Each structure stands twice: as C-alpha cells, then as structure tokens.
Amino acid sequence: MSTRNLKALFRPQSIAVVGASTSPKTIGALVMRNLLKGDFAGPVMPVTPDHPSVAGVLAYPDVACLPQAPDLALICVQKPETIPGILGTLAARGTKAACIMTPGLHLVSNEDGSTKLEEALSVARANDMRILGPNSMGILVPGIGLNASYSHESAMPGKLAFVSQSGALCTAVLDWARDKEIGFSHFIHLGDTEGVDFGDVLDYLGSDPMTRAILLYVETIHERRNFMSAARAAARNKPVLAIKAGRSREGARAAASHTGALAGSDAVFDAAMRRAGMLRVHDIEEIFGAVETLARARPMKGKRLAVITNGGGIGVIAADDLSELGGELAALPDEVIDKLNAVLPNTWSHINPVDIGGDADGERYVKALTILSECKAVDAVLVMHAPTALSDPGDVAVAVIKSCKDRPRANVMTCWVGAEAVRHARHLFSGAGIPTYETPRAAIQAFTHLIQYRKNQELLMEVPASAPTDFVPDTRRARFLIEAAIAKGGGTLNEPEAKSVLEAYGIPSVETHVAPTPALAGRIAKTMNGPVALKILSPDILHKSDVGGVMLNLQGDFEVEKAAYQMLDRVKEVYPTAQIQGFTVQTMARRPGAVELIAGVATDPVFGPVIMFGQGGIAVEIIADRAMALPPLNMNLAAEVISRTRVSRLLEGYRGRAPVNRQAIELALVQLSQLVIDFPEIVELDINPLFADSQGVLALDARITVAKAKPGTERLAIRPYPKELEEIFTMKDGREVLIRPIRPEDEPNHHIFLSKLTPEDIRFRFFGLVHEMPHTEMARLTQIDYDREMAFIGEARTENGGKETLGVVRTVTDPDNEKAEFAVVVRSDLKGGGLAKRLMVKIIDYSRSRGTHAIAGQVLRDNQRMLAFVQHLGFVPMRTIDGDIVEVELDLHQPPPTGPDPTA
Known part of the structure; x- marks a missing residue:
C-alpha cells in the first residue's frame, strides 16, 4: 500500500492523452472531449501519429516529442502490446502516474511466456510510476475541473468520493447523481486494480480534506491486511460505505466442517466491514439510498x-x-x-x-x-x-x-x-x-x-473488557498434537485429539476415550461412572448422526459393546468406503437446559482465518444462525459477535431457565481466536455442539483440520497484539517495568496517567493545555493498528497490586513506510530513571526493523531537555515551524550514536 505519486494521478498539473483520436465513439476521442469540456487549468497534450491536431489542440506524434513531462498520462491506444514501451518512455521523461484505459494487456504474451500486463507493471515498479487500471474508465475530480475519463456524463462538485471496480456501475451512478444533484470530490474507476488498489485510494481519500464520505463498489480484494488497515484508518476520519458483488458460497463447497460450510465469503466480507467501522450495503438500489x-x-x-x-x-x-x-x-x-x-x-x-x-x-x-x-x-x-x-x-x-x-x-x-x-x-x-x-x-x-x-x-471506540480469568494456554501440548498430525501428512485430528487441543487453550470438554474395537469400547465404558455416549471414529465421516454413528445414554460394558457392533454394521451399510478407526466413548454431559451452540474457525480465501459463532446441533446448516468475526478478538468483540445471532436471545434465560454465563462463551471465542493466531496450521476448527448454561461452556464434539503453513501472522487480515515485543526493563531505582505494545484495555489507566502529568509535561507533549481528553480521542491513542502504528507503554505494579502506566512512546508511519512521526512522554517524577531513553530506543529499533527510512518529531523550542535528549539519540534539527517548534529527524539508515547521555 502506498500513496506515493497519487497526487500526480488525482491532482495532475498536466496531462498527455496517448492514443488521442478524431474518430467518433473511440476512447481517445471521448477522453479528449471530456478533458476539454471541463475546466481543467493545465495543459492537455494529445499524442497520436495520425493527426496534426485533435479537437483543435496541437498533437504530438509520440511521447518523446512532448514539450514537457506530463504529471498524468491517459493511455487509450488500440494496440495493448505497445503499452510497456510507452510507459518506459513516459518514465524516462519523468511522468509519475498513468491511467491505462486500454483493455486486454493480460491476453497478449511475450516470447518468454510472460504477458504484456506483467511487463507493463514491471516497468512501472522499476520507475516508481503509479498505474490505474488497466481497463479503467478513468478519473473525475470535479473540484479542479478534471474529467479524465470516457464517461458519457460529467460529475458535479461535491464532498463524496466514489471508487468502483465496475465501469458500468460508474456510469449508472453518474446518471443518478446528476438527477439527485449530488456531487463528488473524486470519481474513480479502478479497472482491473493491477496497480492502484482500494487500500491506496482509501489512504489518499481518508486524509483528503475535500472528501467527506467514501463509497466503494468491491468485486475483489487483493491485499487483505492493506485493505483492512486503510479502511480502518479512513473510517475513523469519515464515513466509508461498501457494496460487494459476487455474494456466492463458492468458498464453502469444499469445506470439511459445519463452520466451513457456513462461512460463506459474503458473511466474512460483512464481518470485515463491521470490524473496519464501515457500512455495508447490498445492492444497487441500496447504494443509491446510501449515497x-x-x-x-x-x-x-x-x-x-x-x-x-x-x-x-x-x-x-x-x-x-x-x-x-x-x-x-x-x-x-x-x-x-x-x-x-x-x-x-x-x-x-x-x-x-x-x-x-x-x-x-x-x-x-x-x-x-x-x-x-x-x-x-x-x-x-x-x-x-x-x-x-x-x-x-x-x-x-x-x-x-x-x-x-x-x-x-x-x-x-x-x-x-x-x-x-x-x-x-x-x-x-x-x-x-x-x-x-x-x-x-x-x-x-x-x-x-x-x-x-x-x-x-x-x-471502534469501545473500551474492551478484560477476560474474566487470565488464561495461559499450554502451547506445547497443542503444538505436539498439531505437529503429529502434520507429520502424518496433515488432515483432520480425531475427536479426542481435537478436544485435547481445545483443553490446552482453556476450553473445557467432556471426558473422551478412543476404542479401536467394540470389546475395548465396552471395557472403557465399564471404568467410567454413569452413562456414556458412543460415536464412530472416522476421518471420512463429517456428520456422524447422518450415518447412525452416534448412540447416547448407554449403560455398562455389555450394552456399549453390543451398540458398537450394531453401529459398525449400520455405518458399513450406509458408507461402505469409509475408513473406520474405531469408536470414541465419552461421558454423557448432564447439563439440563443447556443451549446447543456452535463455534469454530474457517479460512476465507480473501480475509484468511475467521471465527464463527451461532446456534449448534444437527440442524446447524438448516437453521443457519451464525455470525462471523475476524481475529484477533477481545471480550467486547466476542460479545458483539454473539449479539448478532438469534440464539443470543435464548442465552438471556426464559420460562424459568437461568441465564447462560455469557462471559464463558465470550472467553471461549477469545481462546479460539488466540489458538488460530498461534497456529497458522489450523485450516478449520469445529465445536458442535458447545453446551452453554449458567455453569459455563462444555465442548461435546470437536474437529480440527490442519495443513502445513508458514509461521507468522501474515495470513491474518488484522495484525494481532505483538506479544513478542514485550520486555522487562529495570529503572535506575530498581523498579521493574514491563515495556509492551499498548492495548485497547489500557484506556482507563491512560486517563490516570495523563492526570498525573504536570502542566509543563502536557504543554510539551500536546503543545498546549489539555485538561481532559474525551473518550473518542483516547480510543484513538489506545486502539491502534499494529500494522502501521506502534505505541509502547511502560507499565509497573502499584503497592496495592494493581498496574499503572508510567510513560508512553508512539509512532504513526505513513503508508509508504518512509517516515514515522514520534511522540514520547514520561511522568516528571520518574525522569532521569532511564525509562524515556529505553522507550525511545525501543521505538527506534522497532521502526528500523520494519524498514522505515526515518523518524521525525516536533519539539517546542523551550523544551531544551527534550532537544538535547533526542539529539543524543541521533536526531538532527531540520527546520523551525512558527518560530517556536523545532522539527527533528533521525535517519534510520545511519548507525546509532555513541557517547554519554547529556540528560542523564
């Protein structure tokens, strides 16, 4: 994701039309007509070898003959094979943006088997040129009189930005908007989104002062994390709406679990929109109403x-x-x-x-x-x-x-x-x-x-509740089971193995044993107190009840052994090719009035792992009561997922039944979220049913599908809390401080921290007096996107066993990862203890590790202690703003300085 050179694309000072034409109803002619009809103030330079002029404007035979390098090139030539060469010549002249209107680049091949599209993109990347399209209808920016498109209609100036992957929808919206007298700040057709994508445009429009709201028409998402980061950032600044085409269940056809079957791509997209703070609309009529x-x-x-x-x-x-x-x-x-x-x-x-x-x-x-x-x-x-x-x-x-x-x-x-x-x-x-x-x-x-x-x-602005109990997962136990399954070639963990993984993450399950034969099933049942449930054990059978593979309330060894033989005969008759590994014998769960739920994990081809929750039981697909969410989850996000299901109303209690322990369900979803974060090998996970009552939750049946995977969290649409960045630091007075990334749950302590700062601390940090920070602003400081922001806090124990924030350092990085802006503040009564320096060194090391080029910040001129401190760390004063603010910058490519700390 990058906003680099997007200004040349959306606010150009000069334009070349490569492939301009005088032939009616050609793209080259329509683009020239629209450009000249508008009030665009810069030069428009048609490029064509066929005519000395186009629409009364002097034409140039090729790009090399242009009198100046255009900011933006509109490429509408009829031969797609010429486009890579055109881009190369434009780049050599200094052009930084091009809109390719010509379709079909991916259909033309080179001798080495690559396509002209691949060649064109390679030329653009090598020259830092931004490409809109190919197959783009163009760009309209009415506020500067720009209609760089072949649309049939112009757009009125306004505050709404429209970004679409469909050219036909663009023309329909233009028609409708003119009738409704609705104007636009930007009207952008992405075309095939091979260069500039939604994430890039969202970052640009999210900070554009002329845009009040953004509307997206989405067909495909290419970069899930970039899209989510940009969408969340933009949605905090202004309303963002999205309509999604292709609401199909293609992704669920090959699913190996209830969760996978229910996790259709449309439901996942809806969950992503909610998580990003955007508004989802569903059809063209609704999109008009939303506008x-x-x-x-x-x-x-x-x-x-x-x-x-x-x-x-x-x-x-x-x-x-x-x-x-x-x-x-x-x-x-x-x-x-x-x-x-x-x-x-x-x-x-x-x-x-x-x-x-x-x-x-x-x-x-x-x-x-x-x-x-x-x-x-x-x-x-x-x-x-x-x-x-x-x-x-x-x-x-x-x-x-x-x-x-x-x-x-x-x-x-x-x-x-x-x-x-x-x-x-x-x-x-x-x-x-x-x-x-x-x-x-x-x-x-x-x-x-x-x-x-x-x-x-x-x-987006809520303060998440902490988990009611701190759970420390037994990751070694879970890893042993998952790696053993991977070593066998991947596939599905059997029911006892899956339950053991869940128990390692704090989700309780019923006692379950494996019996390879009916006789052993009977002997196991004899050792268990009370009635048991007998289930067939087969990697080929997804729904055991459908083939007679479940029998309940069996008593004693004789009854269990007899039932096992009968079950074998039934299953072999219904499913003769199924591989039978034996049986599971488990304690009957006596939970009268418990609600049957389903919880699980599926892998979406676009957004990666998703958490699913809903009403469980054997009719789960028919009932289809479910809600989806993207990990990572906290207790508040888990509660929100639960609230979006019909079964949530049953959890409140009815007809004398006690309310269900909702916190236990929320915690189970948080535990599932952490499990899928820790183990990228998990492809699908299914708990059905998950009993829930006033006592808590209990997993009765479980299934986990695993496959080889690369380590790390890149498959997640939202970067989770980076626990690996935590460290213990000892201050000069011997006090131990946990330095860690900030979390949304830190908001209450952050209010207390700010209240303990002196007026001078506040003035130096905020360049003015701030008596109290509203919740919306504090939420922005504590609920950060770890993919493009970072804040480290110093946290210590208090005398009464609580926790308090002692200091914080933060950076916000631009989308191009070129420069990060920093801010740091430590309580005055703790200065000289080494915490401020450790926080700054940590944020510098972190920024350097992620490839950021420089860190910059602004310091009040009279804050001489801070100026000396950052200069000791290698920062250099760059310029003075308004006479009393000094901008300092650190080149992260330079080695860190050595020598004594002048502020120590």
Whole structure:
C-alpha cells in the first residue's frame, strides 16, 4: 500500500492523452472531449501519429516529442502490446502516474511466456510510476475541473468520493447523481486494480480534506491486511460505505466442517466491514439510498424513529419495514400525545406512526414535526406524504424545508411517495440538503444504514473488557498434537485429539476415550461412572448422526459393546468406503437446559482465518444462525459477535431457565481466536455442539483440520497484539517495568496517567493545555493498528497490586513506510530513571526493523531537555515551524550514536 505519486494521478498539473483520436465513439476521442469540456487549468497534450491536431489542440506524434513531462498520462491506444514501451518512455521523461484505459494487456504474451500486463507493471515498479487500471474508465475530480475519463456524463462538485471496480456501475451512478444533484470530490474507476488498489485510494481519500464520505463498489480484494488497515484508518476520519458483488458460497463447497460450510465469503466480507467501522450495503438500489443518506443526513444517535404521514397505509408499510430491518418505532410519551392532540384534528392516529390525515397541509405537518423533533424520546423523524387532491405536495415540502432550517440540529428524513405529482417536491428537498426517498422501504433502509454505521463506529471506540480469568494456554501440548498430525501428512485430528487441543487453550470438554474395537469400547465404558455416549471414529465421516454413528445414554460394558457392533454394521451399510478407526466413548454431559451452540474457525480465501459463532446441533446448516468475526478478538468483540445471532436471545434465560454465563462463551471465542493466531496450521476448527448454561461452556464434539503453513501472522487480515515485543526493563531505582505494545484495555489507566502529568509535561507533549481528553480521542491513542502504528507503554505494579502506566512512546508511519512521526512522554517524577531513553530506543529499533527510512518529531523550542535528549539519540534539527517548534529527524539508515547521555 502506498500513496506515493497519487497526487500526480488525482491532482495532475498536466496531462498527455496517448492514443488521442478524431474518430467518433473511440476512447481517445471521448477522453479528449471530456478533458476539454471541463475546466481543467493545465495543459492537455494529445499524442497520436495520425493527426496534426485533435479537437483543435496541437498533437504530438509520440511521447518523446512532448514539450514537457506530463504529471498524468491517459493511455487509450488500440494496440495493448505497445503499452510497456510507452510507459518506459513516459518514465524516462519523468511522468509519475498513468491511467491505462486500454483493455486486454493480460491476453497478449511475450516470447518468454510472460504477458504484456506483467511487463507493463514491471516497468512501472522499476520507475516508481503509479498505474490505474488497466481497463479503467478513468478519473473525475470535479473540484479542479478534471474529467479524465470516457464517461458519457460529467460529475458535479461535491464532498463524496466514489471508487468502483465496475465501469458500468460508474456510469449508472453518474446518471443518478446528476438527477439527485449530488456531487463528488473524486470519481474513480479502478479497472482491473493491477496497480492502484482500494487500500491506496482509501489512504489518499481518508486524509483528503475535500472528501467527506467514501463509497466503494468491491468485486475483489487483493491485499487483505492493506485493505483492512486503510479502511480502518479512513473510517475513523469519515464515513466509508461498501457494496460487494459476487455474494456466492463458492468458498464453502469444499469445506470439511459445519463452520466451513457456513462461512460463506459474503458473511466474512460483512464481518470485515463491521470490524473496519464501515457500512455495508447490498445492492444497487441500496447504494443509491446510501449515497443520499451520507450526502445529506446527520449522524444518528439512536434507533427510535417517529413517522409523520398523511396516509395510514404508507405509515404501516414504514413501520413493518422498520421492524424487519432492525429499527424501532419511538414510544411517544403522554405529554407529547397531549401536545399533538392540541394541534391535530381528533381523527389523527394517536400513536406512532402519526397519521395526520389525507387533507393535511404544510402548516399541520410543521406543527407535528416541531413537536416530534423536540421530543427526547425520538432520535429521528421520517416525514411521509402521498399525493391527494386535498393538499399540494410542493407546498407541504416548502413548509417542511422551512421548519428544518429553523431547527438545524433535528434529524429529519422525507419520503414523498409517487412519481410525477411529487417529483418537484423531491427536487426541493434535494436542493435544501434534506434526505428524500421515493418509497417507504428506501427511507427506512437509509435510517437503518445510519444506525448500523453508528454501531460500527462505537465498536471502534469501545473500551474492551478484560477476560474474566487470565488464561495461559499450554502451547506445547497443542503444538505436539498439531505437529503429529502434520507429520502424518496433515488432515483432520480425531475427536479426542481435537478436544485435547481445545483443553490446552482453556476450553473445557467432556471426558473422551478412543476404542479401536467394540470389546475395548465396552471395557472403557465399564471404568467410567454413569452413562456414556458412543460415536464412530472416522476421518471420512463429517456428520456422524447422518450415518447412525452416534448412540447416547448407554449403560455398562455389555450394552456399549453390543451398540458398537450394531453401529459398525449400520455405518458399513450406509458408507461402505469409509475408513473406520474405531469408536470414541465419552461421558454423557448432564447439563439440563443447556443451549446447543456452535463455534469454530474457517479460512476465507480473501480475509484468511475467521471465527464463527451461532446456534449448534444437527440442524446447524438448516437453521443457519451464525455470525462471523475476524481475529484477533477481545471480550467486547466476542460479545458483539454473539449479539448478532438469534440464539443470543435464548442465552438471556426464559420460562424459568437461568441465564447462560455469557462471559464463558465470550472467553471461549477469545481462546479460539488466540489458538488460530498461534497456529497458522489450523485450516478449520469445529465445536458442535458447545453446551452453554449458567455453569459455563462444555465442548461435546470437536474437529480440527490442519495443513502445513508458514509461521507468522501474515495470513491474518488484522495484525494481532505483538506479544513478542514485550520486555522487562529495570529503572535506575530498581523498579521493574514491563515495556509492551499498548492495548485497547489500557484506556482507563491512560486517563490516570495523563492526570498525573504536570502542566509543563502536557504543554510539551500536546503543545498546549489539555485538561481532559474525551473518550473518542483516547480510543484513538489506545486502539491502534499494529500494522502501521506502534505505541509502547511502560507499565509497573502499584503497592496495592494493581498496574499503572508510567510513560508512553508512539509512532504513526505513513503508508509508504518512509517516515514515522514520534511522540514520547514520561511522568516528571520518574525522569532521569532511564525509562524515556529505553522507550525511545525501543521505538527506534522497532521502526528500523520494519524498514522505515526515518523518524521525525516536533519539539517546542523551550523544551531544551527534550532537544538535547533526542539529539543524543541521533536526531538532527531540520527546520523551525512558527518560530517556536523545532522539527527533528533521525535517519534510520545511519548507525546509532555513541557517547554519554547529556540528560542523564
């Protein structure tokens, strides 16, 4: 991922059109037409050997003849085999960005078997040139008058960025947006995404001050971690929406477990969007509604909606849609009912939806809207209108618009149902910046978009709860079992082996023994107290119950041995080719009222390992009640996964049944998450059923599939907590300090840490007085993306056995990994103890290890102690900002300095 040279792509000062043409309906002609029709201020230089000029502009026969190196080259030649040579010549001239509009590069081969696409990308990489496409429709940046595309329509200036892998969808959105009078900051067609990808564009747009919201149309993701890091960073700054094409279950067809079968790629993509703080939409109609919502609606604080309507029918439809899509009709307090009674006719509905009558005029609408928008029990108001002969839709719209202007903080959405009779009214709303929709469902869907977006953002800002019990996994035991299976050629661990791995990570399971013969199964059962369950043991049989391979509540050796022989006969008849390894004999779990759950791990081809949770049992695929999440998980993230399932309601207790111990389920999911982080060999894992009741959880059946894998965490879409970076440091006074990466759970102690800093510490760190940092800002400091940020804290034990933060150092690295900005602060009463130096050395070593070129920071000129300290570490003053801030920088390619510390 990189934003290098993207400015040349999206804000060029000069453009060359290579392959410009005078032939109508060719890409070269359309691109020239669009460029010249816009208000682009820089030179446009057509390149073609066929014409002396194109569209009245002097043309050049080839790139070498251009009078200057263009910032951006638009390549629309008809022969794809010429493109690598064109790129090479452009690079030699100094061009840093190209948009390849020509398709088919991957279809043309060189003599050595490589393709022209591979050759073109090689030329671009060698010359640090950014490539958009191939097969790109182009770029529109209306704010600078740039229409570098062959679109049929131009875009209006605005604050919304649209990034798509589909050219056809681009043209449809342009058409729709012009009708809705919605403008764009950027309109980008990625084409085949062989050069610039979603991660690159998200990083660029996420920090672009002219972009208020970003909308993505996604067909494929190439770099999962880059995509997730960029998406999470952008979503913290502004709304990001995504629509995903190809919502198929192809990835589940070869699955070897319930979890794998349920983990369809679409469900995983949805989980990724939630984790990134983005909003997921599902179809083209919804994408239009989402654009309308983001362009005009205000942030939503809750899910309680009041509906004003002049027709009971459309109000009922809206209420039904609200219930189905997860919203909530606001319950109107008695005092609000009384206020409405005072201004509405006796025939109004007296409930929400507020039906004010088919003859309602603008004044009646405004009276109802004023009361509801001021009601604290209402989070938003949907104003609906169906055309009647008794009132004018336009007059009502004008009145509602005036009311909204008088109350700018009110969250109001509108739905004028119909076509020709209400078209003018909808245009009035669009012009006034008020969200408006054509159908009740579209309006309700937009409302729930805002609710879900708020939830996703809150999830990014929550302080995760610590695990109720610290668990230390027995990784040696788990590794022995997994490596033994790998040594046999990989495949599936049998049930007792899988349960042993789970127990090594703290997930309890029932006592289970392996018996190769019916006779031994009987003898094992005799040694066990109480009834037992007998199961067939075969690597070929996924669903044992389907072939008669499970018998429950068996008593004594004779009954178990007899049942085993009968089971063998049944299984051989149903599945004659199955390899039978024997039986498992396990204690019957006596947990009356326990809820049957399923938990597991699957490997998605795009996002890597995912955690699945839902309702378990033999009908798990039919019930299909599940939720997915990307590891790593903490207790809060695990709780959120559970809340997205229908079975979560059963966990609360019902009809005299005690509530389930939810913390035990959350912990089990966290333990599964840690297991898959520690062992890249795990391809699939299945616990079904996982019993859960007030006592906790118990795994009754388990299955783990393993295969050879490279060590490390690169397969994970989100880099987990890097525990390997922890170290113990002893301060000069003998106090031991744990230096480790910061975690989201550190937020409470971070508040305390800041409260213990002196006013001078605060001024030197934040360049001003900060009395209290809000939760949203503190969450940004403690919930970091370890793939592009790092913060090390010094943590020590307190006298009462607690933990406290003594100091922190952090860096934020640019997407190109060229420069990291640092900040460090240690409590004043601890200065001189060596902690600040150890923190700085650790962050320098870490940055150097990940290939960062330099570390830079800003220090107040009067902070002479800090200036001397960082210069001792090798930092060099580079420049002075506003007279009182010194920017210092350390070249990480230079060896560390030696000599005494002047601040010691």
